Amino acid sequence: MKKGLEGSNSEQLLESVVEGIRSKKGKNIVSLDLREIDSAVCDFYVICSGDSSTHVAGIVAGVEEEVRTQLKDKPWHVEGLGNAEWVLLDYVNI
Numbered sequence: 001m002k003k004g005l006e007g008s009n010s011e012q013l014l015e016s017v018v019e020g021i022r023s024k025k026g027k028n029i030v031s032l033d034l035r036e037i038d039s040a041v042c043d044f045y046v047i048c049s050g051d052s053s054t055h056v057a058g059i060v061a062g063v064e065e066e067v068r069t070q071l072k073d074k075p076w077h078v079e080g081l082g083n084a085e086w087v088l089l090d091y092v093n094i
Helices: 007-023 053-071
Strands: 027-033 044-049 077-079 088-090
Touching: 007 027, 007 044, 007 053, 053 088
Parallel strands: none
Antiparallel strands: 027 044, 077 088
16 A cells, blocks of 8 residues: 655655754754555654754744645644644654
C-alpha cells in the first residue's frame, strides 16, 4: 500500500518542512527516509530540537508557514503545542 503523496511531491514537502525548521534555527535536524520499509506509516520522519518552549513554538510556526506558502498545505494533525515541550506536526506522509 502506497502512503501519502507520490514521489517528488513527498520530497517537495520534506524540503519545505526542513526549510521551515532552518528558518527558525531548529537544531539537530534529522530526516529519515522510510519509503523502502513496507510497514512504515509515512514516507519521511523529521526530528529536530529547540532551546525552549518558545523556540519550539517558533519552529512549528516556521514549518507551517513554509509549507503553507510553498505548497498550499497544512498539517492534518498537530499535537503537543499546548506546552511546546515536544510537538508533532502530521502531514500524513511526513
